[in-house]
Structures are given as structure tokens and as C-alpha cells.
Amino acid sequence: MGTIPAEELGIVAVHEHIGYGMPGSELDSKWWKTPEERYAETVPKLRQFHEYGGGTFVDATGICNGRDVDYYKSLSKKTGVHIVACTGFVGGDTALPHFARASVEYLAKVFVHEITVGIGDTGAKAGVIKVGVSRGGRMTELDKRIYRAAARAAAATGVPILTHLAIDPQPAIEIFNQEGLPLDRVLFGHADDGLNAPNTPSEWIMSQGGRIGFDTFGYETELPDPPFWARPRKERLDHFMDLVEKGHLNQLLASADANCSPLGWPGVKGHTVNYIFEDLIPDLRRAGLDEASIKALFIDNPADFLSIHA
Structure with a gap:
């Protein structure tokens, strides 16, 4: 719906x-x-997010994966939630051939256009760039082209980059350093x-x-039908708190990676963006995180990250 001042973002779900x-x-x-079915499934979740105090929902759905910006605009109007759309790709293996065969220069131009001019004819601009490691656990040559294009676009426009997976980070960091x-x-x-x-350093x-996203909170082995990437609830929380206790709070962000209305698959039952309020924040408090740290995690850190750095 337009540029949002950082101080108005409120509580942010940074990867959804x-x-x-x-x-x-x-x-x-x-x-x-x-x-109509997607709308009926999504609106109650976003309304609940808003009622809990949620301000901003960052949609990390890239080009080719169901991104629908006119739909996002209608949802934002209906629920009062700021929705930040992204440009980029969840991974090279989700890029259709037109993009998969494109040069770094072309991809960077696409990203910059969607950030500075707009996405299609929606009038809305992307606020983040999505990149990712393809299936297999190692960056492919296509992944590397997308990362380099994203780095150039981020450097040119001042918007940040979200990655899908943090495995095999050395090539990514080399690319980001090379591109300044x-x-x-x-x-x-x-x-x-x-x-x-276990494979993420x-x-x-x-x-x-770099910043680290603990953004699959709620995908627990305790779910009735857990996904293959699930993890025991206490194990994930202990891992997170260990990093906090080592002094890394300012480089951490947290989210649920929930899917309001999955496309082409059933999704994971019993898991929504509102896990942040219903389970995660209470868990963090019980683990000893004070209110100032919770504010840093869900308000201050995301505001700094999402701010456009000229």
C-alpha cells in the first residue's frame, strides 16, 4: 500500500x-x-495476527511461487496488516526457464525494477529480495547467478535480502563481499x-x-503430522537461547514461516503465523528472555533490517 516508516512497522513476522x-x-x-476459498482461509489468520498486536507480515514468496500482489493489497485493506512483498526466487529450482536461462544483468534489472518502479501493474513495490539454495544442499550455478543479481540490486536500491536456507553459506558470502x-x-x-x-554454521x-533467521518456529515433531523439516520444540528453543546467551541477540530474527493458504499442497495443519503470539513469545518469556529483548527481536531488529539503506 506504499512505503511504511520503520517506526510504524510494529511487531514483525519477518518470514511468512x-x-x-x-x-x-x-x-x-x-x-x-x-x-474465495483462499480468501476465507487467510483473512481470519491475518485478523487474529492484527488483534494480537502484529503490525507487519513479510511475504517471502518469490516470483513463480504464487506471489499475487493485488491480492496482498486487498488483504492489507481488509485486515489492517502491513504486507511486504518480495522480488527474487525461493531458489534456483523454482525459477521458470525464462528466468533460469537469464543473465545476472537481466535478473538484477528485474529485481531493481520491482523495487523502484513496481511489480507488474499493481503500483506496489517489493521491499525485500528473496534468494535460496536449491534442493541438494549446495548452491547451484543458477543459485549463484541469482545471489549475485540480488546483491547488485540490494546494493543499488538499499533493500535487504532474505535467504531460503543458510546451508552452504561460504559461496553466498563471497558473492555478497565481491558485490560490496x-x-x-x-x-x-x-x-x-x-x-x-545441523549443517548451518x-x-x-x-x-x-550476517543476520540469522530462526524462522521455522512451530514446525515441531510434536505436531500430529509433522513435516520432514520438523524439530523438537525444546531443542529449537534451547538452540535459540544459547545464541542469545552468547550475545547474538541483535543479529537474530524470528518467525514461523507459516503458509496462510498453501498452493498445490495440503500445508501443515495446526501451524499458523500466530504461533508467534500463542506459543513462541510465551516460550521465550518462560526461558528467561526479558521484555526489552522480546521487543528487540520482533520490533527493533526487523525495523533495522527492513529499513531502506540509501
Whole structure:
């Protein structure tokens, strides 16, 4: 709906999805939903988020994965929640051939256009750039092209970068350094999930200046039907608190990576963005995190990260 002053962002869910699916999911007859069904599924979750005190929902759904900016605008008007859209790709393996075959220069131009001019004819501009590591656990050559294009666009426009996975970070950090992008403009995401946390050098990334996203809170092995990336609730919380106790609070951000209305797959039942308020913040308080630290985690750190740095 327009540029948001950082001080008006409020409590931020920094890595979420209005509706995420793989390219082509809109053609899947089993899981296809009408716009009305998606709307009915999504609005109550965002209204509850707003009632709990949530201010801003960062949609980390990239190009080709179900991003629908006109839909986001209608949801924002309906619920009062600021929605930040992204440009970029969840990973090279989600980029359709038109983009997968494109040069770094072309991709950077696309990203810059969506940030400075707008996304399609919506009149809305992207506020973050999404990049990611493709399936397999190592950055592909396409991933590296996308990361380099994102680094150039971020350096040119001042918007930050969100990553899908923080595994294999050395090539990413080399690219960001080569392109002159300060690493505090990068949030290395999904550092906490059960599948990738053992292979994510979170403290090394932070030592290089990067930020770390514990943004799969709520995907727990205790769920009735947990996803393959689930992790025991206490294990994730203990991991997070260990990093806080080591003095890394200012480089940490937290979110739930929830999917309001999944596209082309059933999603994970029993998990929404409101896990942040219903479970995570109470867990953090019980673990000893004070109110100033909770404010830093959900208000101050995201505001600094999302601010456009000229």
C-alpha cells in the first residue's frame, strides 16, 4: 500500500507466506482452491495476527511461487496488516526457464525494477529480495547467478535480502563481499529447522556480519503430522537461547514461516503465523528472555533490517 516508516512497522513476522506453491501448482486439480476459498482461509489468520498486536507480515514468496500482489493489497485493506512483498526466487529450482536461462544483468534489472518502479501493474513495490539454495544442499550455478543479481540490486536500491536456507553459506558470502553488500543487509533464513540446523554454521555467519533467521518456529515433531523439516520444540528453543546467551541477540530474527493458504499442497495443519503470539513469545518469556529483548527481536531488529539503506 506504499512505503511504511520503520517506526510504524510494529511487531514483525519477518518470514511468512500468504500462499506458497511450486510453479504449476495452480494447475493441480487435487489441491486447487478458488480465490474465495483462499480468501476465507487467510483473512481470519491475518485478523487474529492484527488483534494480537502484529503490525507487519513479510511475504517471502518469490516470483513463480504464487506471489499475487493485488491480492496482498486487498488483504492489507481488509485486515489492517502491513504486507511486504518480495522480488527474487525461493531458489534456483523454482525459477521458470525464462528466468533460469537469464543473465545476472537481466535478473538484477528485474529485481531493481520491482523495487523502484513496481511489480507488474499493481503500483506496489517489493521491499525485500528473496534468494535460496536449491534442493541438494549446495548452491547451484543458477543459485549463484541469482545471489549475485540480488546483491547488485540490494546494493543499488538499499533493500535487504532474505535467504531460503543458510546451508552452504561460504559461496553466498563471497558473492555478497565481491558485490560490496554489507552482510547486515542479509538475513540467512531457516537456520533452525530440523533438517538443516545441523549443517548451518550460524555463529560463523554472524561472525562475518550476517543476520540469522530462526524462522521455522512451530514446525515441531510434536505436531500430529509433522513435516520432514520438523524439530523438537525444546531443542529449537534451547538452540535459540544459547545464541542469545552468547550475545547474538541483535543479529537474530524470528518467525514461523507459516503458509496462510498453501498452493498445490495440503500445508501443515495446526501451524499458523500466530504461533508467534500463542506459543513462541510465551516460550521465550518462560526461558528467561526479558521484555526489552522480546521487543528487540520482533520490533527493533526487523525495523533495522527492513529499513531502506540509501
